[in-house]
Amino acid sequence: MTRPTTQDLALDDLAQAVLAAARRAGADAADAIVASGASQVIDVRGGALEQAERSEAADLGLRVLVGRRQANISSSDTRPETLDILAERAVAMAREAPEDPYAGLADPDQLAQHWDIAALELADPAPEPEPAELQRRAAAAEAAAQAVPGVTQVQAATAGYERRHVRLAASNGFAADHRRTDWYISCTAIAGTGAGMERDSDGDARIWDADMRSAEDIGTRAGQRAAERLDARRPKTGAYPVLFDERISTSLIGHLLGAANGAAVARGATWLRDRLGKQVLPEGLSILEDPYRPRVAGSRPYDGEGLATQRRAIVDRGVLTGWVLDLASARQLGMRSTANAKRGMSGPPRPGTWNIALTQGTASRGDLIRDMGTGLLVTSMIGSTINPNTGDYSRGASGFWIENGEIAYPVNELTIAGNLHDMLMRLTPANDARTHLSSVVPSLLVEGMTLAGA
Structure with a gap:
């Protein structure tokens, strides 16, 4: 396992705080998933920027068990002062839930003990792209699709990026986290006119930017697929x-x-x-x-x-x-x-x-x-x-x-x-x-x- 960074510890603190709140509220056992991340999505239409979105969010999910009764609650409000309220609500819900004889956390001896998350290369170390770069990719895909004979318009050309950090912790002692990045480009082309219009698309989504197909290739293939359907x-x-x-x-x-x-x-x-x-x-x-x-x-x-x-x-x-x-x-x-x-x-x-x-x-x-x-x-x-x-x-x-x-x-x-x-x-x-x-x-x-x- 890799050594935790300052950000890892911050997410771990939140996960442990949620579990502590569940215990104070009366849960016999609990597990929590907490995540933080950011995403960008750029849409291009007619060679111009149509829409740009960026979001940053932190979320948590809590499962509590009271005997063999369980309940789940989630929130995007991760402030310390709200954790007790969330936990109390979850425990109150669990007490009203029907018994489930199969619900329960893993026994400690069932838990994974050693792993190397870095070996899976789930997070691209490349810096987050500038919006202009994502716009360039979307525009290149659109232009390539539009250049295919028979294509009359491009319905959508999108490029995006997302990074996410997820922490999982439970009252049985398990705790782990991973990071994940996603890069993607998609293009949807329309061929023909009127009642004879046909639509098709192509796209690519990878964890590492270096593995992505080119925007031009994606756009060209989307256009060809649409034209072939005429x-x-x-x-x-x-x-x-x-x-x-x-x-x-x-x-x-x-x-x-x-x-x-x-x-x-x-x-x-x-x-x-x-x-x-x-x-x-x-x-x-x-x-x-x-x-x-x-x-x-x-x-x-x-x-x-x-x-x-x-x-x-x-x-x-x-x-x-x-x-x-x-x-x-x-x-x-x-x-x-x-x-x-x-x-x-x-x-x-x-x-x-x-x-x-x-x-x-x-x-x-x-x-x-x-x-x-x-x-x-x-x-x-x-x-x-x-x-x-x-x-x-x-x-x-x-x-x-x-x-x-x-x-x-x-x-x-x-x-x-x-x-x-x-x-x-x-x-x-x-x-x-x-x-x-x-x-x-x-x-x-x-x-x-x-x-x-x-």
Whole structure:
């Protein structure tokens, strides 16, 4: 662990003061999360500054336990004189809450003991950018998008920066903190006019500025994507292979991981409830969770309850090996936490995954398009109707129609449907996943989906 700085100690003082206030108010146990930070957002339109925002804030969240009753309270007022009032309110709420036999902090011997947060490189040491630099980036993205043939306007071009310092402390003795920076550029372009207008976007978000793609590249790609969608039509209804583009393929794996979430499993509200230890993906595919990847958003050496995170295979060669558990869901299921607790300011910990990666295939996206013959390449989706108990799946989609193994024309106003269990068992991955993302998932081909179009 690194030596604390003066600012670290200030946040630690606040966290400890909140815990002390909770004890004075009558809490048997408590944990607190406190954070401070600043952000800048610059929007450009028509080559000129449209909006500039800067914010600085400090926030705290407190969870108190009175026996097996718990309550949470959050505030952006961190003055010492308000801490007792907040704690008293939280304890009063807990006393009125129903008993939860699974609520409670980690035992001291469960807590993470040693870690090296600096090795994860979650905070860029570069100085905070000047507003003029962010405006330059947004303007460059807008100009690049506008220069693409077919683009009639740029709806939004944004550049931003955020830094945040978070401290977690609990009455069981756990205390830790981390810093995080975020840089981002996004651009949304519109091609065509009137009823024939089409919109698409591109963007990049990184922890380190040095890793960012150029604003010009982002703007150009946003413009190209919008122009490629012009003259879209509705495809014919039928059963076809569907290729989920890498931009949106993460959603399929997200549905699987959501169904493996311990909170859903404990409620019995998941189509995976009877499939632990059984095959849920083709035999050659695994989903690996790695919370120790440097410069990646989902990296943490400890979870929101102070347990040491771990590398593991949630799905190993197609077989579901375990659930995604925090302490409460693990207790309810008679299992051990997998150190997947995530914590926000306004609520108790909840299970969630860290960085995940699906096994990539050997074929390119182009190879899969060539081999699928006739079918659909999905590049965007809207809405969602998913039955959590059965896995029945239906979503609005748009993208490109494939004929004779080649992209023929853009399509929109269609619905794709299937069952998640069947869909996931028929996956064929490409090799085009972006490895810097927290969710590393390539384009995914699913055979035999139902399309509702013209």
